[in-house]
Amino acid sequence: MIPYATFTYFGVLLYAVVPAVLLGMLFRRIRVWILGASLLMILVQYSRGLVAWPPTLGREFWLLCGYALFQLVLVSAFIRIRQRAKRRGVFIAALTLGLLPLVLAKAQPYLAPGSLWGFAGISYVTFRALDVIIGIQDHTITSAPPLELAAFLFFFPTLSSGPIDRFRRFAGDWERRRTRAAWLEDLDGAAHRIFTAFLYKFILAALIKRYWLDPAAAEHGLWATVSYMYAYSLYLFFDFAGYSLFAIGISYLFGIRVPENFNRPFLATNIQDFWNRWHISLSTWLRDRVYRRFTLAALRGRWFKDDRTASYLGFLLSFGLMGLWHGTRSFYLLYGLYHATLMAAYELFSQWNRERRVWGEGLGWRVAGTVLTFHVVCFGFLLFSGRIGPDHA
Amino acid sequence: MSTAETVLNVLAQVSRTEAVRDHLDLRLYDQHLLDSLATVRLIVAFEEAFAIQFDDVEFEREDWATPGHIVAFMEQRLGK
Numbered sequence: 001m002i003p004y005a006t007f008t009y010f011g012v013l014l015y016a017v018v019p020a021v022l023l024g025m026l027f028r029r030i031r032v033w034i035l036g037a038s039l040l041m042i043l044v045q046y047s048r049g050l051v052a053w054p055p056t057l058g059r060e061f062w063l064l065c066g067y068a069l070f071q072l073v074l075v076s077a078f079i080r081i082r083q084r085a086k087r088r089g090v091f092i093a094a095l096t097l098g099l100l101p102l103v104l105a106k107a108q109p110y111l112a113p114g115s116l117w118g119f120a121g122i123s124y125v126t127f128r129a130l131d132v133i134i135g136i137q138d139h140t141i142t143s144a145p146p147l148e149l150a151a152f153l154f155f156f157p158t159l160s161s162g163p164i165d166r167f168r169r170f171a172g173d174w175e176r177r178r179t180r181a182a183w184l185e186d187l188d189g190a191a192h193r194i195f196t197a198f199l200y201k202f203i204l205a206a207l208i209k210r211y212w213l214d215p216a217a218a219e220h221g222l223w224a225t226v227s228y229m230y231a232y233s234l235y236l237f238f239d240f241a242g243y244s245l246f247a248i249g250i251s252y253l254f255g256i257r258v259p260e261n262f263n264r265p266f267l268a269t270n271i272q273d274f275w276n277r278w279h280i281s282l283s284t285w286l287r288d289r290v291y292r293r294f295t296l297a298a299l300r301g302r303w304f305k306d307d308r309t310a311s312y313l314g315f316l317l318s319f320g321l322m323g324l325w326h327g328t329r330s331f332y333l334l335y336g337l338y339h340a341t342l343m344a345a346y347e348l349f350s351q352w353n354r355e356r357r358v359w360g361e362g363l364g365w366r367v368a369g370t371v372l373t374f375h376v377v378c379f380g381f382l383l384f385s386g387r388i389g390p391d392h393a
Numbered sequence: 394m395s396t397a398e399t400v401l402n403v404l405a406q407v408s409r410t411e412a413v414r415d416h417l418d419l420r421l422y423d424q425h426l427l428d429s430l431a432t433v434r435l436i437v438a439f440e441e442a443f444a445i446q447f448d449d450v451e452f453e454r455e456d457w458a459t460p461g462h463i464v465a466f467m468e469q470r471l472g473k
Contacts, residue, residue, distance in 0.1 A: 134451070135451070138448055138449040138450075138451060139448060139449070140449050140451060272428060272429075284453075287429060288450075288451055288453075289451075291429055292429070292432065292433055292450055293450070295429075295430065295433040296433050296436060296437065296450060299433055299434065299437045300437060300440070307430065307434060308430070310433075311429070311430040311433075314429075347428070347430065350425070350428075354409075
């Protein structure tokens with residue numbers, strides 16, 4: 001069952017959410033129910049046979065369980081080793097092992113067509129698991145009790161499509177004892193987000209899809225493609241931002257204040273600004289974990305004559321990875337390379353502009369920047385949609 | 394030279410903005426005075442200035458939002 005997509009799902013969701021609200025009113029922590037509700041919802045989400053009688057647990061469910069066991073063992077083993085010594089080789093081995101199930105799941109269509117090696121959300125869970133492994137190496141995470149770790153990795157509201165929370169932030173909420181006021185505040189945050197989510201996903205995105213995107217998709221020619229580009233970009237935003245708001249809103253009901261994922265991205269005045277506003281949990285993950293680490297290593301080691309070379313390669317690495325993270329189709333990679341190029345070009349331009357002051361600061365310039373960024377970004381989504389590009393049949 | 398002075402010297406140099414010395418509440422990222430590359434340059438410059446090595450570079454932008462934030466962050470890191 002796809003989360004936040006059907007009314008059946010919302011019906012089932014009440015069984016997880018109503019107790020969470022009531023327990024939250026009675027107790028300062030509801031950790032047992034975070035685990036219980038996650039297990040319940042995972043059973044519903046990953047076992048199609050559950051609604052039949054006798055109920056059967058599907059392959060996807062068992063793959064998820066196997067994956068969970070694997071990551072828990074990996075993290076516990078890595079913590080033990082790290083406590084004794086900091087070794088780069090062990091760290092790289094742990095990262096590689098942590099990434100392996102995702103790589104296999106992505107490679108499955110080429111290695112074993114027709115089989116199933118992953119589960120919905122494996123990319124998101126894997127990025128959360130790597131966050132823990134990196135934190136252990138940096139010694140910002142010194143303990144990860146199995147239940148807490150399982151709750152973090154498989155917290156059901158954000159399981160299948162994010163946002164990607166961070167373990168240190170999650171751990172704070174996991175330990176938090178809520179007062180009645182804090183419980184009310186969470187409830188308020190949840191209600192606000194859930195209603196906005198309904199507006200975005202079930203009204204705006206649905207209308208755009210039905211009256212604009214689907215008709216444009218059926219037509220051919222340049223203007224149909226241009227129309228499709230706008231429709232797809234707006235649809236993607238309202239659908240995904242709506243989805244994220246559901247996930248965040250439901251999380252609040254459990255006292256877990258998952259970070260925001262969108263901040264009015266189409267008002268961005270430049271491409272760098274856009275990536276601080278679009279799919280924020282993924283872009284900050286890549287910025288801090290991939291770009292920052294890579295460029296830092298390059299600058300410390302003086303790998304390149306010019307710092308900017310390191311920065312460009314850092315962009316290429318993080319956005320290339322972002323493309324692959326979405327899937328192995330060539331248009332995803334193209335989408336990543338497109339944004340890496342834009343980021344590098346923007347960095348070059350803004351440095352040049354600091355001296356020359358060609359691009360000004362006033363309202364007119366900001367509007368121009370917003371319009372330009374919007375179009376550049378929409379073209380990126382057109383690539384991402386696969387309607388044009390190398391794979392297009 | 395105090396930690397705060399050194400931090401502000403380095404920051405003024407990396408951000409190429411003298412105003413950071415007197416405006417401790419300047420929003421560095423919002424005002425486009427710092428970006429991703431400048432953040433990394435700043436880390437390396439601090440490491441050289443204080444002869445240290447950061448183990449943990451996973452801090453959020455909010456931790457370095459203004460010159461005041463950065464001074465407080467560095468004072469805490471250096472255990473002062």
